[in-house]
Amino acid sequence: MIVATSFLLVLGPLSLTLALRIPPNPCPDVFSYNRVSFGKEVFGRVQIPYDGASKLNLHLNASFAGSFERPNNVQIKLTTPPNPATSGSTKKLLYNVYFPYQDVIPRITLIRYNGKVFCAGPQEPLVSGTAGVTNTWTSHQYFFFNDRGAAQNEAEPPIESEIDAANLDQDKLVPVGADSELDLKSNGKEGECGIASTAIVPLVLGGEELSDGVFPWLVAMFVVKGNGYEYKCTANLISDRHVVTAARCVQYYKVRIVKTEDILLVFGKADVGRWATNGAITREASDVRTHPEYDQGGAHGDVCVITLNNAVEFSRNIAPVCLWTGEETLDKVVGDDGSVAGWGVSSDAKRSVSPNANFVSVPIVATDQCLFSNLTYATITSDMTFCAGRRDGKGPCIGDSGAGFVLNRHGKFYLRGLASLTLSDEGGHCDLRNFAVFCDVARCKDWILSAMRKYS
Structure with a gap:
């Protein structure tokens, strides 16, 4: 199924029409809150420069205002997986982030890709008299096999067999x-x-x-x-x-x-x-x-x-x-x-x-x-x-x-x-x-x- 990017709208003024509180975004260069046109579901989008690796590991932390027993149902989907044959032409990796609740949208506190931190920000503030704050994390792992029959990260230096x-x-x-x-x-x-x-x-x-x-x-x-x-x-x-x-x-x-x-x-x-x-x-x-x-x-x-x-x-x-x-x-x-x-x-x-x-x-x-x-x-x-x-x-x-x-x-x-x-x-x-x-x-x-x- 092909999804046209024109159907994705960045939330801003739209957050008022959704009657939702959209948390501050610590890194608008790599993350944005979105929703499908004429839809109500809010989701996130991560854009990371592609480093040529064949093992992709995206880690994301989020903070919810409130107390939740199981907030770790945040889901990540890679929408633009690199093609092994044409991975050199891939400039950016696009991920969609789906939240477990729609009445409370989480604040993003960390985005890390292949060990490098691209975004970091504070958790939701603890407000006296409220139900507290819940922090959670999730990760997405993807790999493909190159022409040598193994998933490798070409950007990494040669691996030594022993610590010197x-x-x-x-x-x-x-x-x-x-x-x-x-x-x-x-x-x-x-x-x-x-x-x-x-x-x-x-x-x-x-x-x-x-x-x-x-x-x-x-x-x-x-x-x-x-x-x-x-x-x-x-x-x-x-x-x-x-x-x-x-x-x-x-x-x-x-x-x-x-x-x-x-x-x-x-x-x-x-x-x-x-x-x-x-x-x-x-x-x-x-x-x-x-x-x-x-x-x-x-x-x-x-x-x-x-x-x-x-x-x-x-x-x-x-x-x-x-x-x-x-x-x-x-x-x-x-x-x-x-x-x-x-x-x-x-x-x-x-x-x-x-x-x-x-x-x-x-x-x-x-x-x-x-x-x-x-x-x-x-x-x-x-x-x-x-x-x-x-x-x-x-x-x-x-x-x-x-x-x-x-x-x-x-x-x-x-x-x-x-x-x-x-x-x-x-x-x-x-x-x-x-x-x-x-x-x-x-x-x-x-x-x-x-x-x-x-x-x-």
């Missing part, structure tokens, strides 16, 4: 607070992060048990329940004052469900079944920050930085993992095996967390492979997530939220992702015949570092 250890930025590898320095003298590796024990068993659900110190950055997060504590999530030590876990461990949509003072973090022990009597190191939380773009309905922005009330002293069993450094693009790590460790269920039939941490090795898979494997992934993934797994029944499950996905680079482990979501079968069990979805730490690293510096 000689050129690693140590300030980025070892994230610390403004007034602290890492000290790993007891490990014999002063100033280093990501050093794991060599006694790693070759193999979370279907994994193998860990012993103390194998992954010394592993942290068990407990929360107050009654007169005691209950295991909640897996977390990861990234400095002597900070751990990182999944936002869903402390927040439901925009509502905080765990109080800062109710959090207890246990360090240095793979077996946390008797942490209170086995000499484990514990700390309370002094501050909790979740990513501003987090939405319960997907893995986008599913990251949380927790600041400890007191710094921990590093030892053989307690040491930080390195934050990811180098390129953010997934192309460079697709197919690489990463380790995921946590205290999630060891047998999904039992549906109870394991007292001993388990870990499993799973590969990162290409985004298009993940999306084509199950339609559900289109609603829970974004440009800030990745999929991983072998679809063999092994992987993160209930209780593994926040578990780190770490990649070994030249003998050091780097945190690339955080376990967020798995699909479920008809019985409500983890369906690891499908891929697991992780929040991509590489895409959130700037926010993580900012939170660490501000709340050290």
